[in-house]
Amino acid sequence: MQKIRSGTIAALLLGGFILPLPLAAAPSPAAAIRTTALQDNVAWDFVEGLTTEVGPRPAGTPQEARARDWAVAKLKSLRFANVRAQPFTMPVWLRGRDEAHILSPFPQQLVLAALGNSGSTPAKGIEGEVVYFPTLADLEAAPAGSLKGKIAFVSHAMTATQDGSSYGYFGATRRQGPSIASRKGAAAILIRSIGTDHHRQPHSGVQMWAEGAKPIPAAALSIPDADQLVRIMSRGRPVRLHLTLTSKMLKDQPSGNVIAEIPGADPAAGVVLAACHLDSWDQGTGAIDDASGCAIVTAAALHAAKAGPLRRTIRILMAGAEEVGGDGGRAYFAAHGAEPHAMVMESDFGADRVWRVDYKLPAGHEGLASRISAGLAPLGIGRSSALAGGGADIQPLVKAGVPVIDLQQDGTRYFDIHHTPDDTLDKVDREHLQQNVSAWAVALYEIANAPEKLDVK
Amino acid sequence: MQKIRSGTIAALLLGGFILPLPLAAAPSPAAAIRTTALQDNVAWDFVEGLTTEVGPRPAGTPQEARARDWAVAKLKSLRFANVRAQPFTMPVWLRGRDEAHILSPFPQQLVLAALGNSGSTPAKGIEGEVVYFPTLADLEAAPAGSLKGKIAFVSHAMTATQDGSSYGYFGATRRQGPSIASRKGAAAILIRSIGTDHHRQPHSGVQMWAEGAKPIPAAALSIPDADQLVRIMSRGRPVRLHLTLTSKMLKDQPSGNVIAEIPGADPAAGVVLAACHLDSWDQGTGAIDDASGCAIVTAAALHAAKAGPLRRTIRILMAGAEEVGGDGGRAYFAAHGAEPHAMVMESDFGADRVWRVDYKLPAGHEGLASRISAGLAPLGIGRSSALAGGGADIQPLVKAGVPVIDLQQDGTRYFDIHHTPDDTLDKVDREHLQQNVSAWAVALYEIANAPEKLDVK
CATH class of the missing domain: 3.40.630.10 (Zn peptidases)
Structure with a gap:
């Protein structure tokens, strides 16, 4: 308690x-x-x-x-x-296996959870270079086609409010981010969890694919993991990630x-x-x-x-x-x-x-x-x-x-x-x-x- | 932060x-x-x-x-x-897959982590009935052979102290519990994590097999999961659990x-x-x-x-x-x-x-x-x-x-x-x-x- x-x-x-x-x-x-x-x-x-x-x-x-x-x-x-x-x-x-690990420059696991209606990777996963966007607006501003084959990463930090009103604004990254990334050709998208804690507990949640957006693998990193990935990106070296999300639809x-x-x-x-x-x-x-x-x-x-x-x-x-x-x-x-x-x-x-x-x-x-x-x-x-x-x-x-x-x-x-x-x-x-x-x-x-x-x- | x-x-x-x-x-x-x-x-x-x-x-x-x-x-x-x-x-x-789910009476996953030097289950896991011991002393008092084929569960709650002195006393469940359970014939042992939080983050840690104690699968449930298993046991119905811990030694x-x-x-x-x-x-x-x-x-x-x-x-x-x-x-x-x-x-x-x-x-x-x-x-x-x-x-x-x-x-x-x-x-x-x-x-x-x-x- x-x-x-x-x-x-x-x-x-x-x-x-x-x-x-x-x-x-x-x-x-x-x-x-x-x-x-x-x-x-x-x-x-x-x-x-x-x-x-x-x-x-x-x-x-x-x-x-x-x-x-x-x-x-x-x-x-x-x-x-x-x-x-x-x-x-x-x-x-239905959720399957949710696994991610950084291949380079600093190999390590990340904790994440697929978002509702996420596309699935093959069972052996996918690999891609991570492209970092501090906010959803930055992702929206990315040139068309610039994300082809890449893994988009949006890490806008939500703040706690007594009336929960911040969920509407910050939650847009989960609700709309996957469709935006898909339309720009991304192979997958990772978002910082829409949450306000500091535990390695990713926040799931539903998102719906917009008209014309092909489902791609989409997941939320726990907040400490999103912080970690931001720090790793800050070293200025290319970051390659292996991602496995094996969900299915019935x-x-x-x-x-x-x-x-x-x-x-x-x-x-x-x-x-x-x-x-x-x-x-x-x-x-x-x-x-x-x-x-x-x-x-x-x-x-x-x-x-x-x-x-x-x-x-x-x-x-x-x-x-x-x-x-x-x-x-x-x-x-x-x-x-x-x-x-x-x-x-x-x-x-x-x-x-x-x-x-x-x-x-x-x-x-x-x-x-x-x-x-x-x-x-x-x-x-x-x-x-x-x-x-x-x-x-x-x-x-x-x-x-x-x-x-x-x-x-x-x-x-x-x-x-x-x-x-x-x-x-x-x-x-x-x-x-x-x-x-x-x-x-x-x-x-x-x-x-x-x-x-x-x-x- | x-x-x-x-x-x-x-x-x-x-x-x-x-x-x-x-x-x-x-x-x-x-x-x-x-x-x-x-x-x-x-x-x-x-x-x-x-x-x-x-x-x-x-x-x-x-x-x-x-x-x-x-x-x-x-x-x-x-x-x-x-x-x-x-x-x-x-x-x-080396840790492998750590998975547990209750088969009956209330099917659901539990979050746990194998303890250091844990024995491994087969890849398909094991099944067994859970026997609950509120404290390590209760496990020690179990009659010889009474745990044969069973999964022992010890859930003694640690309290936080400024000087950390409670780790010595409560940590004994992790350090000695697996060997005691093994000697009494248990198929596996689950302990409540040696920790003081309320998150679904299991606390790992090492344990050494005592002289003559055969390695068995041994893991720590997160504290909310240990609380949950205690509540499930409190209904008085037999609790069957499926456990997969695929660690290995090099x-x-x-x-x-x-x-x-x-x-x-x-x-x-x-x-x-x-x-x-x-x-x-x-x-x-x-x-x-x-x-x-x-x-x-x-x-x-x-x-x-x-x-x-x-x-x-x-x-x-x-x-x-x-x-x-x-x-x-x-x-x-x-x-x-x-x-x-x-x-x-x-x-x-x-x-x-x-x-x-x-x-x-x-x-x-x-x-x-x-x-x-x-x-x-x-x-x-x-x-x-x-x-x-x-x-x-x-x-x-x-x-x-x-x-x-x-x-x-x-x-x-x-x-x-x-x-x-x-x-x-x-x-x-x-x-x-x-x-x-x-x-x-x-x-x-x-x-x-x-x-x-x-x-x-």
Whole structure:
């Protein structure tokens, strides 16, 4: 367990709730939910169970299928209603051997991981001279054809931010770099991992080949290895590298979502959708990405319903295949997008505490936003003026105009771990997880019981 | 770069030294050396160069031979005298593929590294049921024959200590566990890495087969993987594991020491030996273990000699093959043990600051200890009552009765990185490295010029 900071939120709030002060008013239902949820054990048991009993859950693999079975059984045991898997099929990219070593001038191994949809080398690997680009813009500026037969290397260092906003900018090297290098004739591309740590844990992640870009081998070096290669390049001598990435593609593999509900009293009031994703990258156990998200929404829904029947149905969506392009979110929308949705929310940014709430509500719903913000404030959560955007699995609904709220988690250390082998249970702080459950429970309670008309149909 | 703590040692001391205070006395030679050495660049350049231009340096391999060539050239360029390699031969254990996966009840990969001198599995691996022992004592208590065909798993968690003393106790699982498991008939043994981090970086390290213990496959799981296996075992179902460790042994491979000197004016006064080791484990670049040690003693010797000719010769010993049993130290003793040695010291505990000085001096040398302690105090280094013990490469000399001083480095985070792929340049804090150089320079200056008779011959 890595403790980030010790908190006393639970102790403070519990004190206010359970002390038998003679003159204290009974807490409001929302306050009672908030306090009780800070003692939640359901979320921890969920993360511990899924990461231990299933482990890695790559999209479209038998491990992801085991995760669906596990989640269906878990949600049934927690007495959710209408628990079911929603199957779909998809193409699957599978990692093979990921190996690289410098041939000259300073022979040594490098640690790296193929990026999703990477092309494959022959089993015996390829050799090439490395051409170094400090930034993606430098790669873009390379003359056409100048990379023919070469291995492009882009090493733009990402910086950590609390809101994770740097991922958009620096992540472009992973998302677009391979296609750019391919179009310029490169034999392969290596990037510095899109991450903020200093461990030899490469950060994988998906990239899609742009129109007309032929797949080439594409991989991320761990950050110490990218630093090392920059230093080796700095000696000014030609650097030759041997690269073996033996991935493969499979067609039409089974994936699926898992859906469960706590039925509300007024079906016409629209569904409150609380989403997360069940799949993970292949090298870690997906503890922060995104077993924690699924644990949070599951536990929070149970706490939200403890005060009595809810007006609206809370529906849990544990999406499949988020990491490789959001197939699960699209499959959900295709099947359920026409149903009235009052609100969509997603938890998919780790397990660290919620520090901010963002809204995107129809005009005239300031009252709901105020009630939610007031309920979150005792948890140290402030309201921002930023517009909520939602996570990948709910994008189709957000684009269709469904109201959305983001409970923004602290991302300062998220990209130390994201998509690496290091995404394991010990990185989850139990007290932060409980704060997430509490925040989500308050929000779901207020939304599910809101008297306002929210659905967009 | 991971900053451990920011210091202002250099600024404070430099202020006292270079400010043109009209009434300030000229600093003593030792004080001037201490201050100048805090601005040292030689040590950083050494660590950066050796880890970049050679990288990993396993004992008895071509990489270690490149390290010797690199060090000889470096020491000559720094104008050391009598620079030469001292060759010897040795058996070499070479890592092959290290792979493990749980077959049942929860199929998943585990991250591990074979221990030095591990037996090899067939190329297709072996299968076996895991038997869990929380501590080495539990393994020792297992009935004879009870492990036949099984894979023993010992998961005693090491705690971090500033003085590194916990390595002795917890390290016994690595040093003795494999032989104990073998004698009880185990097919293989897995241990929790002897380390204090929470990353999926297994800690390798040597172990020697005890008399009568047949080599079996032996490996260390990363700490998150050991935690995971404990959790899986806790479900109470039989755990079957597939293990592939394809290491091999080679006979009579070339290794060697590198030796260099700053000659003193009085050869009869005995040599001051400053040692480190040039080899490293195979998966990292040996930045903290022990490129930093060699960098520190090299730079410190140069600073110690800046105030003018020394009475005694300072001899640098960069030992080969320390990690696998101390072959270099024994080879040095066989060739040079009969020469008069006034003092031996070794730097082999990372690159973090020196916090304590320990002595083991002949009776009647309190004056020398007092002068050294006074010179170190401005660097935040206190004197202890513990008896100095020296590092592995100087053990034969220590056992022969040569006086020894230990400049104890802060080991709080040393075993986060020790013997892992993560032992890379970014783990070295430049300011801490400079504090080491300064402390060593002060000590070497005082010892080399001490008027006392120190040699034991």
